[in-house]
Amino acid sequence: MKVCLIGSTGHTGYVLKGLRGQTDADLIGIAPGSQGEETESLLKLAGDYGYTPIQYQHYTQMLDDLQPDIAAVACHFNDHAAVAIEALNRGIHVFVEKPIATTLEDLDLVRAAYDKSNVHLAAMLGIRYEDWFLTVQNLLEERSIGEIRLMNAQKSYKLGKRSALYTKRETYGGTIPWVGSHAIDWMHALSGEKFYSVYAAHSTKANNGHGDLESTALCHFTFSHEVFGSATIDYLRPRQASSHDDDRIRIVGTTGVLEAQAGKVLLINDAQPGIREMPLLPKREIFTDFLQQVRGEGPCKVTAEQSFLVTEACLKARISADEGRIVYFEA
Amino acid sequence: MKVCLIGSTGHTGYVLKGLRGQTDADLIGIAPGSQGEETESLLKLAGDYGYTPIQYQHYTQMLDDLQPDIAAVACHFNDHAAVAIEALNRGIHVFVEKPIATTLEDLDLVRAAYDKSNVHLAAMLGIRYEDWFLTVQNLLEERSIGEIRLMNAQKSYKLGKRSALYTKRETYGGTIPWVGSHAIDWMHALSGEKFYSVYAAHSTKANNGHGDLESTALCHFTFSHEVFGSATIDYLRPRQASSHDDDRIRIVGTTGVLEAQAGKVLLINDAQPGIREMPLLPKREIFTDFLQQVRGEGPCKVTAEQSFLVTEACLKARISADEGRIVYFEA
Numbered sequence: 001m002k003v004c005l006i007g008s009t010g011h012t013g014y015v016l017k018g019l020r021g022q023t024d025a026d027l028i029g030i031a032p033g034s035q036g037e038e039t040e041s042l043l044k045l046a047g048d049y050g051y052t053p054i055q056y057q058h059y060t061q062m063l064d065d066l067q068p069d070i071a072a073v074a075c076h077f078n079d080h081a082a083v084a085i086e087a088l089n090r091g092i093h094v095f096v097e098k099p100i101a102t103t104l105e106d107l108d109l110v111r112a113a114y115d116k117s118n119v120h121l122a123a124m125l126g127i128r129y130e131d132w133f134l135t136v137q138n139l140l141e142e143r144s145i146g147e148i149r150l151m152n153a154q155k156s157y158k159l160g161k162r163s164a165l166y167t168k169r170e171t172y173g174g175t176i177p178w179v180g181s182h183a184i185d186w187m188h189a190l191s192g193e194k195f196y197s198v199y200a201a202h203s204t205k206a207n208n209g210h211g212d213l214e215s216t217a218l219c220h221f222t223f224s225h226e227v228f229g230s231a232t233i234d235y236l237r238p239r240q241a242s243s244h245d246d247d248r249i250r251i252v253g254t255t256g257v258l259e260a261q262a263g264k265v266l267l268i269n270d271a272q273p274g275i276r277e278m279p280l281l282p283k284r285e286i287f288t289d290f291l292q293q294v295r296g297e298g299p300c301k302v303t304a305e306q307s308f309l310v311t312e313a314c315l316k317a318r319i320s321a322d323e324g325r326i327v328y329f330e331a
Numbered sequence: 332m333k334v335c336l337i338g339s340t341g342h343t344g345y346v347l348k349g350l351r352g353q354t355d356a357d358l359i360g361i362a363p364g365s366q367g368e369e370t371e372s373l374l375k376l377a378g379d380y381g382y383t384p385i386q387y388q389h390y391t392q393m394l395d396d397l398q399p400d401i402a403a404v405a406c407h408f409n410d411h412a413a414v415a416i417e418a419l420n421r422g423i424h425v426f427v428e429k430p431i432a433t434t435l436e437d438l439d440l441v442r443a444a445y446d447k448s449n450v451h452l453a454a455m456l457g458i459r460y461e462d463w464f465l466t467v468q469n470l471l472e473e474r475s476i477g478e479i480r481l482m483n484a485q486k487s488y489k490l491g492k493r494s495a496l497y498t499k500r501e502t503y504g505g506t507i508p509w510v511g512s513h514a515i516d517w518m519h520a521l522s523g524e525k526f527y528s529v530y531a532a533h534s535t536k537a538n539n540g541h542g543d544l545e546s547t548a549l550c551h552f553t554f555s556h557e558v559f560g561s562a563t564i565d566y567l568r569p570r571q572a573s574s575h576d577d578d579r580i581r582i583v584g585t586t587g588v589l590e591a592q593a594g595k596v597l598l599i600n601d602a603q604p605g606i607r608e609m610p611l612l613p614k615r616e617i618f619t620d621f622l623q624q625v626r627g628e629g630p631c632k633v634t635a636e637q638s639f640l641v642t643e644a645c646l647k648a649r650i651s652a653d654e655g656r657i658v659y660f661e662a
Contacts (some may be wrong), residue, residue: 003580065465148535149534149567150567151562152485154483156583171605200551201551201557203480206478206480206555216481216583218561220530220549220551220561222532226532226547228548228549229549230563232483235587238587239601240603240606250563252567254567255569256569257577268572269571270569270571271571272570272571274571274573286372301549324528324657326656
């Protein structure tokens with residue numbers, strides 16, 4: 001399987017790590033996906049991993065020349081859609097940074113290109129393969145807390161000093177799509193419930209000179225079966241904190257409460273007294289799972305439909321926050 | 332100071348505990364505040380504390396006969412308002428279970444009676460006097476996390492088997508007012524920000540035969556200065572959990588994050604690396620503080636205005652959840 005990387009902005013590391021040990025797959029080309037994107041450092045990093053991709057200046061040229069099986073797309077966020085469409089129209093499998101698009105119009109175009117294709121598409125929702133996430137998912141499948149009734153998800157990041165890309169809504173797309181997408185994806189993937197509506201708010205206050213970047217956001221999702229989910233999102237994690245992010249989820253079920261925080265998974269249910277810290281399943285690699293589906297060895301945990309739906313949910317939450325109104329999903 | 336207790340349903344313990352050691356105050360009367368409320372066990376408990384109140388069948392008779400300085404009101408939730416008004420109209424200070432009223436109309440009537448009076452009124456927002464809450468408040472006053480930008484509050488209770496009062500909206504008032512009021516009060520009191528709008532949802536699913544009682548609720552508040560606050564509320568805490576409740580608050584500021592969970596207060600800011608567990612200030616008694624204001628020795632931490640506003644916020648959140656719309660506060 002021939003793999004090309006388009007862009008050097010997003011989680012390209014998923015591809016470099018996911019390819020390791022995959023003897024039937026190789027990274028053969030790298031090109032920028034957006035104007036002004038440099039690929040020198042990515043090329044060097046790929047070399048450190050032992051890959052020898054050809055460097056292109058134009059990704060369409062690369063796709064035409066190299067005819068890869070898979071395109072991994074991780075350029076400026078507002079260009080994800082156009083690049084993904086170019087690949088889909090050539091019948092190339094697409095592993096694309098989330099959000100897939102920064103507008104609903106662009107998302108519709110990607111969806112239409114995907115529907116006409118016969119390939120796999122998955123968004124880079126890589127946290128789904130972390131040890132704690134896999135453990136939570138497994139415990140839910142084992143019915144350790146019964147039926148899910150309420151979820152509280154958290155994304156908290158250090159802001160640091162970010163590039164100009166992040167400071168303009170047009171290129172960045174917003175904090176709910178960029179950071180919040182994970183939290184929204186977790187709730188959707190773990191519960192299996194359908195999105196019904198979203199109400200959200202966000203603010204650029206205290207963003208330390210980062211222009212349009214929202215430093216705080218809060219989303220309120222209503223899912224099918226009257227299941228509710230909050231996503232609290234911020235860039236205000238202190239510099240002195242021990243990790244970049246503080247990812248959490250709390251899931252309240254009919255017979256127990258399951259939580260992940262600081263990489264630990266905690267369970268309270270009626271089977272045993274007190275809080276139990278659960279043993280973690282091993283971490284996996286998202287791109288390795290993607291390759292498996294392309295090989296026909298079974299479905300990737302991140303489906304194309306989920307990738308589209310989570311992007312739609314993020315964009316509808318952003319619209320809700322921008323316009324101060326409840327936004328509904330199609331039944 | 333002569334104190335009468337009206338009702339035996341809510342947090343009467345605040346009065347019994349808060350009176351201890353107050354040599355200038357005594358509990359002199361007890362009466363039911365609602366039809367069918369029994370006061371025998373409360374009378375016995377008062378005796379255990381060393382008080383010898385007179386038992387009345389009708390609280391208006393008690394107020395007229397004993398002419399107390401203070402009436403503590405803790406009857407069926409939908410009767411709080413009418414009883415409080417009777418006391419206010421007699422110029423008696425009122426310490427009343429939250430929510431003060433179960434409808435906005437009743438709340439307006441209490442507010443009008445209060446405005447005409449010259450007494451103190453405070454809702455039983457007793458968690459404000461817990462060691463962890465006082466510690467959080469103190470750390471905020473010391474500017475340990477800068478300006479508040481985002482808050483996530485949690486109330487999670489064991490459901491158990493509750494009386495008929497809880498199973499009817501008319502008498503119970505709803506889970507957002509009864510349980511959520513604390514979480515809503517914390518965010519309002521700690522931030523000092525004004526309520527701007529609320530969006531909320533609640534569900535009676537999985538309430539184990541408790542009729543109208545909502546077992547889950549989620550509220551999304553927007554405060555002044557684009558500060559956002561979530562309140563997640565549930566009755567699904569497992570029986571096997573080590574405590575009845577799982578109260579939490581997380582406060583994200585411009586220079587740090589402050590949290591309270593399981594009675595511990597945790598601070599991360601840029602002054603020192605890592606998470607610090609902060610020493611706790613001593614717990615206090617809400618009714619002792621109430622007595623102080625009545626004596627003229629300084630303001631009670633729970634103001635009348637806060638008591639009204641938090642009740643209003645709860646009822647507007649409940650309206651939002653019932654009707655699926657955003658509800659705004661007056662500027």
